[in-house]
Every structure is written in C-alpha cells, then in structure tokens.
Amino acid sequence: MTKKQTTYQQLMKLLFISEGIWWMLVLVCYAVFPFGKWGVKLLHPEMLPLWLVIPVLGVLTWFQWNWKAKVYEQYSGFGSTRMLWVKFEPVKAFLHYFLLRSTYFFIVLAMAQPVAGSRKVNGSKRVLDLVICLDISNSMNTKDMGGGQTSRLTAAKQAIGELLNQLKGERIAVVVFANDAYTQLPLTMDYGAAKLFIPDIETSMITDQGTNIGRALEQAQEQFKDTESGKAVLVITDGEDHENLWKEQVAALQKKHIELAYLGLGSPKGGLIPNNPYDASEGYKRENGVAVVSKLDKTALARMASASGSVLVVSNSAFPNIYDIAANYKNSKNKQLMKVEFNVDKNYFYIPAILALLCMICYFFLPILINPDKR
Template sequence: MNLFSYATLAGYEWQHPRLLLLLALVPLLPLLRWLLARRRRQVVVAFGPGGIRPDWRAGLRFLPTLVLSLSLALLVVAAARPQRPSEHLTQTGRGIDIVLAIDVSGSMEIEDLKPTRLEAAKRLAGRFVGGRAGDRLGLVAFAGQAYSLVPLTTDYDLLLSNLRSLRPGLIADEGTAIGTALGVAINRLRDSRAKSRVCVLLSDGESNAGSLDPQLAAQLAHAYGIRLYTIGLGEDGFVPYGRDSLTGKPRYVQTRLDETTMRQLAQAADGRFFRAADNAALKQVFGEIDRLEKSDIRTQRYRSVQDFYRSYLGWGLALWLLWLALKGTFMSNVLED
C-alpha cells in the first residue's frame, strides 16, 4: 500500500480531522522565514570584479527548509490519526422458509384490483420479499398446471426478477390447479430444516384442474409441519375485465371465489385464510403474514479499527532528524540562522 497516494489518504477515516487544517499553514512557514530574514540587518560582502558565477549547488540551501516542511506535514497527518475501520456481522438463529404460490390464470387480468389482480399481487408480494431478512424464499406459479420457478433461496434479486416476469398465459394449460400448486410447494418445503415452513397461496378462483385434490394437499402440508396461508383475491359477481373493442366501454365478467374451500385448506394446515377484495386489503394481508411469521435471527455487529498513524509519525520524525543534521552542513545559510 502506497502511504502517500491520494487513494490511500482519501480512504482513511480520521479521528481528529480538524487537525488536517494545519496542513494549510505548512507552506507558509518557509515564506515566514524568508520575510523575517529580510528584516534582519544584512551583511555586505565584497567580491572581486568577476563576481560569483551561478552554481546549481546554491539551490541546495533550500533543501533543509523543504525537509522541515515535509516533516511537519507528516507529523500533522499522524496527529490526525488516520484509521481504517472494518465491520463484521454475525447472525445467530434460524430463518423461515417461505414459498409463494401465485395464480397466473387468465382471470388474474381482471381489474377490480389495480391495475389488475396479478399486478397488484406481484407488487405487494415484492414488498413482502423486500421486508424479509435471513429467510429462504421460493416461488411457484400455477394455472392449469404448477411449476416451481425459484427454489428456496436467499437470493432475493433472483426471486424478485422471476416475480416480475409473471403474466397471464405464462402457463399454457387453462384452469386453476390449487392442489397441484400446493403439491409443488410441499415438495420444496418438506426437506427443509427451518424452524418454520410456510406456504402463501394467492388465487382468485376455485380449483378446477390438476390431479391432486386440494384437501389432500393441505393434509400433506399439515403432516410435514408446513403452515398454509391462503389469500382469496378479488370480488365476487360482475367485475371489470378490459374494454369492448368496438365501443371502448368496460367489459364485465362474472367471477366467483371458492372461499369455503380456501378457508378449509388454511385451517387443515394450521394457517389462516384472508380475503383481499382491493389493493388496501391485500396490502394489509401481507402485513399481517409478515407480522405472524417473524424470523428468530439475531444480528451482532463488530467494529474494529486499524491505526496507520505510526507510519506517518516514523517518517515525520526521520525527516525531522534529517533536518537537524542538514542544519550543520553547508546547505544551511549560517548568515540567516
């Protein structure tokens, strides 16, 4: 490490940074010494007709002053105590493993949640992910089939990227395979050793596809110690869904959430059912789940400081001794000193 490079000096933290202001006075010392010398009574020395020829060695008389200035600058730097802190984080305890299972069927384009049911779910699920720390999260998307898009991971950027990519039509098979989605989530969670294993399932319809019965899937989740939170999205009845291509007026379609089944699934797996008919309710639901599922992770921060003033102090004292030695040589102007 180059002690005198700009990058090194700029990278320090200073215990007494105000002392560095004294560096501005160091260049003034040679000037002050020169002004005082001019005020002294000058000694006139007569030379022969030829005078004195210029000699480069005459400039060496400024070397002691330069050495003194460098010495003082280094001593000021040392007094300001340059340091490099380092922090270490240690985490103890266990996080939670959570799988988000999100419905991407065509009905998730309905606009009773703004801008659509799916977009609202993605946005608030993203905030939920951003609020977790130390937990492993996974992502399952389902329509007529279910697929694991992200395994359990602490790489939240990867999960958020896949979450943003969700769209209706991502899975070609039409329908809502809630049982299959729970089965895929259980496969991800069953071998987990986390203190708590959770599946959060978001859907806006009734299970009408897939080969695994939702009730059986909920019982499997309970058997593996997986808690299930189900969230029913949207309103029942006629709700806006796009616009008519000819008139431009909103179109309305009829939807129905099988709330009874969603509630039974949550109860079978020791969880809770939530109904989110609008954005505010969905935000409140995620906040409630975040409150219920807290990680038991304790973070300790250690801060250590490494001092570097000794190097600058050593160089400063060495130059000071060099200055004292030079004062006794021909380089010092004895007529001024």
C-alpha cells in the first residue's frame, strides 16, 4: 500500500472521529446544560433539520478525497508540472472541510435564532376599540341574501368573521339587539374567542322583539367607559328601525368622537319572515292574515349614515364585501397613539453568526496560513 493511500486512510479516520466528537459535544450540551431553566430557547427550531446537509457534505468530501488520492498516486512519478492540478495536501484538505461545514453549522444555528431572557422596551402603537352592534330581530331570519338561499343573520355572521380576518390588533366587542340590547362579547383582542361566540348568535336570544338601533348605540357606549383608545361602532342591520330613537345617540357619539359605520343587509324585493328559521313548514309571520314581507330599508340607513357622516355599505350577498369597512377602521383617524411597555426576547443570533463569519474568513485565508508542500 502506498504512502499516499495510507495518508488518505488516516485523513478519513480523522474526518469520522472529528464529526463524531463534534456531534457528541452537541448532544452532551443539549442533555447536560439546563437551557430551559436559563430561559434559552430557539425562535425557529424548524431550521435545525438543515443540519442534515452536513452528512451529505461529508459524503461528497469523501468521494473528492478518494479521487484526489488515486490521481495523485497515479501521476506521482511524472514531475511537479503535471501534478499542479491534482495537489493533494491532507492537512489543508481537512481544514477546508472542517471550516466549511462549521460555517454552515453556525449559519443554521443563527437562523434558528437562540434567545435567552427578555428586556423591557418602550414603544407606541395606534389603537382602536370597535363595537359591533348586530341586529337579531326576527326580520334578520329573512332569506333574501345570495339569491334567497341565505338568511340576513347568517350573512351578517359571515361578514363579521371576514372582518375579524382583516383587522390587525383592534379590540372588538359584540352587542346584540332587537328592541332591547345587551353585550354578547366584551372588548377583547382574542379573535379566536370571538369566532367561537358569533356562530351561536340567534334571534331567539332576545324575546323583546323589534329593531331599536338607538338602544344598541347606547349599549355600545358602555364598552368605552374605561378605555382611552380610539372608538368606533359598526351597526349591522336590515334598517327596519321601529323605534326611531337613534338620533339622540348619534349626537352623543359625535360629541365623544366615536366613529360610526353601517352595514345594511337585505334586498329591495325582500322576503318572508319565518316563524321558525329552522323549519319552514311552520309558516311565516302574518299580520291581519297577510304574510309580512321584510325589505331592506335603505332609505332609513342612508338617513342615519348622513346624519353622522358615516360609511354605509349595503349588500344582498351571502358573503357581504366587508373590505371598505375594514379599510376604514385600519386607516381610522380615531386611532389613538398610546405609549406601551412590552417585553422583547433577547436574541443572541449574532453569536453563531460571528462564529460563522470567523470560520469563513479562516476558510478563505487558509492558503496563506498554511504553506503548500514544496517537496
């Protein structure tokens, strides 16, 4: 066996031993040191599987070294000129591999972003509290949405769900109303909880039927008593206000600089009001023996919106377009700038990043640091 082949075999042993020691140290550090108690964690642990590229790099290096050793042996007796392109320097070859794989190792660790502890940061954000007033009078059971296949209440709940998907950080509350009103969901930023509550809203929740938008606006203002945030109210209704008590409340909202918007649901043609929204066989609401037809009162909604300079969106779709209203709240002038203090994780990604940079610098300057074999 030639000297160069023996050197190659020793180099491969060094490769396997160094990799074994490296990963053994990684496992020992993970198992022995109480990283959890120290508050050390990774923000993106899903990056760590990228380390699996390292064994692939090792296999490719193995093939390269094997090829170079064989070529070096084959042409070793033909003089130095013909040997320039097949130089095989074991020490430099190993250090090239070690520095390159170490660079990659630390880059992946930096991408995983190790953090430990936290620090307090003072900042500010623009905040808005939004109260959604949802009409649950019996007329909202009318199926004249989406070509007569969907009730107004179902379309309203779908609109609220889409609105929640588009909001970014606003606190929301839900007030349901008919002739009376009460708070179904207090102000919260937990959109997940809101999405659980909203599908359960039914017209049977309020026995005192009718449509009293003024009472809903009054109840909505109760949510703003203990808040310094910007304030906004969205009224979702078919517009059939039988009490006409909204004017006083609209004036109160304007004095308090509370933004108001309306989403009107229903069609001009209208539809019948079912006695039981779940069983059409029970018939429809009748007065003096005549079936009651409920229509969208667009004129009343326009009058209310005009009185307060509010946004009005009218729809007869099963999935009302809520984009204009959501955009209005995102860009609302009512948003208040509030100073907040919050905790931020101390990110130490720069430590593995610096180690990766040092390894890369050593990799490029290795030919200068180690003189090539002149023999």
